[in-house]
Structures are given as structure tokens and as C-alpha cells.
Amino acid sequence: MATYIVGDIQGCLDELKLLLTTVQFNPSHDQLWIAGDLVARGPKSLQTLRFVKQLGESARIVLGNHDLHLLAVSLGIHRVKEKDQTAAIFSAADKDELLTWLRHQPLLAEHDEFVMCHAGISPQWDLATARSCAQEVEQILQSDNWHWLIKNMYSNQPDQWLDQLQGIDRYRYTINAFTRMRFCFADARLDMECKLPPNEIDNDQLMPWFDLPSRIALDKTVLFGHWAALEGHTSGTEIGLDTGCVWGGSLTMLRWEDKQFFVQPAL
Numbered sequence: 001m002a003t004y005i006v007g008d009i010q011g012c013l014d015e016l017k018l019l020l021t022t023v024q025f026n027p028s029h030d031q032l033w034i035a036g037d038l039v040a041r042g043p044k045s046l047q048t049l050r051f052v053k054q055l056g057e058s059a060r061i062v063l064g065n066h067d068l069h070l071l072a073v074s075l076g077i078h079r080v081k082e083k084d085q086t087a088a089i090f091s092a093a094d095k096d097e098l099l100t101w102l103r104h105q106p107l108l109a110e111h112d113e114f115v116m117c118h119a120g121i122s123p124q125w126d127l128a129t130a131r132s133c134a135q136e137v138e139q140i141l142q143s144d145n146w147h148w149l150i151k152n153m154y155s156n157q158p159d160q161w162l163d164q165l166q167g168i169d170r171y172r173y174t175i176n177a178f179t180r181m182r183f184c185f186a187d188a189r190l191d192m193e194c195k196l197p198p199n200e201i202d203n204d205q206l207m208p209w210f211d212l213p214s215r216i217a218l219d220k221t222v223l224f225g226h227w228a229a230l231e232g233h234t235s236g237t238e239i240g241l242d243t244g245c246v247w248g249g250s251l252t253m254l255r256w257e258d259k260q261f262f263v264q265p266a267l
Contacts, residue, residue, distance in 0.1 A: 003256040005033040005116060007225040007241030010066065011042025011085060013051060015251040015264045022262055023255065027058035033109065035225035036064025036118030036179065038102075039086055041246045045070075046088040049098045061105045063141075064118035064226065065179040072150050074099050103141045107178040108134035114221040114256070120238075121222055122177040123215035124161040124188050133174040140171065156192040182227050184209050197229040210238040223254070232261075 004023060009016050025032065038052060038061065039045035052059050070086060072078050074095075080087045089095060108130060109116045121130045140149045152168050153175050161173055176190060183191040183206045191206055198208050209215070210222070210233075221237055228244035232252055245251040245266045253262045 002030045003033065003111065004030065004253050005035065005223050005241060005256060006251065006253040007035050007243060008037040008064065008228070008246070009034060009042070009048055009251065010037050010040050010246040011045035011048050012245045012251055012266065013042075013044040013048045014267055015245050016048070016051075019251060019253045019262055019264045022264070023253065027055055031058055031060060033060040033111075033116055033223070034062070035116055035223060035241055036062045037066045037225060037242075038064070039070050039089070040066035040084045043085060045084075045086045046092055046098075049089065049102065050094070053098065053101050060109045060116070062109050062117050063102075063105050063107055063179065067102060067105075068150065068153065068175065068179060071099065071103055071146075072154075075147055075150060077151055103146055106134060106138050107174070110220075111256070114223055115218075116223040118179045118224060119181040119226040120177070120209045120224050121218065122161055122173075122181070122188075122190075123184060123209050123212040125177075126216045127218050127220065133170075134178065137171050137174050137178075156190075159189045159192070160187070179226070181209050183207065184212050186212075188212060188214060195227075195229060197231070208233075 004025060032055060034052065038048050052061060073080055107117060140146060149171060153172055155172055158165060158169050158173050165173060180192060181190055183194050185191060185205050194206060221239060223239050223241060225242035227240060228242045228247060228249065230240045232243045233240040239254065241252050241254060243250045243252040248266050250266060251264045
């Protein structure tokens, strides 16, 4: 059995299938972990949802910001944008089945040796807090009250974690940390504006979430996507897997057991 982890697919299904062929992925005994953003901007979002869903227990997925936005579009909270190339999903006969399956995916997935999320884990959280916060949001997403959560998730506030946060403020911080976070300020507040690579930042108050000196140390490697400008940042305790396939970069996959990377350039 091998465990493969891949960065943001964003509708780039052809590249994903080529990678799976390269590694001779066998769903009967291998697992594919996907770090969120299955959809948007690439040409085959609908087909990607169908393909990953049919993998069943062989696939482990976490939700990304584009996946959550797709749910918002499905509710009419936002309109379909041409650049997202997701319109086909909403005219598909299996639309409801696919969207229901999508909203039942977690924000955090855990392996014995690593955790996977889309953007990262708040530097103010230990792993127990991250688990608990993820589960709180997941329970609402999977309930009849999911419309309320999706409708009210769009805000950059609160930008700092406090244990006493309650209600939508607590859930919104959790969603932003897991699906949108890149940089933090020195006091651990989340910055939701800057998308540049760290080496192009001239603001000494901003630093990547994983480099914050006050960050609570975790006892597992964190695998994440979301930040294509990192070009696959890798360090001892975090591995970034979004290498911008949808932007003309590549799709990157890691085989966990031997830490070998496989790269498929965008077609």
C-alpha cells in the first residue's frame, strides 16, 4: 500500500490521471490524499468531482476555498464566474449528488504521521484545537444548517484566535485558517490580502504562517496546498504541494512512504 498526496487539482484532471499512471496508482490498495481545491479555473472541474468521488474510500479529500465557494454559488450567494469554469457542474444531472458529497468532506484529514489541510493550521493552535475546530465546522456543513454557514463565512474578521470566540466568529476564523491563510502578522493575526511569495515581501511584519516564531509546535508534518507562489515550499515540518498547475506550472504528488515527489507539467 502506498499513500500519495497531491496539491490543488482545480479541474486539471488530465494532469492528475497522468500522475496516477506514472506511479501505477491502484485504488484497491493505494490511497490518494488531495489537499483541497478540486475545482475552479481548470477545464474539467465537473469531471474531477466525478472521478474523485468514484474512488470511494481510496481517496481522502479536504475542502479548499474554491470548494466552499462552489457551495456558495450553488446557493445563489455568488454567481458563476466564467473564469472559474464551473458552470457545467450546475447543469449536470448528478449536481446535487456531487455537491452533497463535497460538503461532507472534512477541513482536516489525519494520518498516523501527518495531517493534511488546504491552507495550513493556525499558528495559535495545537493539534487538539485544530481537530476540535475542524469538527465543529464539519458538523454544520454536514447538517441541514449548512446554508447559514456558507452564507455567513465571507469576512476577514476575526483575524486572531481567541478561545472564547463563539458562533459565526469562531467558525469563520476556522474556515479562514484552514482554507485561506498564507501570511500572518507578528502578533499572529491573519493577513488575508497578500498572495506574493515570501521572498518578495518588503513588510517585516508579515511572515508565512509556518515561520511565525510564536507558532505552537505540532508533532506531525503538515501537508498543505493553496499557495502556488511558494512553488512547493518544503521544510522539516511542513510540505507545500500547490505548484500552480492551473496557472501553467505543474501538479505535484508526494509518495509518503519514501518521500519521493512526482511532477506533471501543465498540459
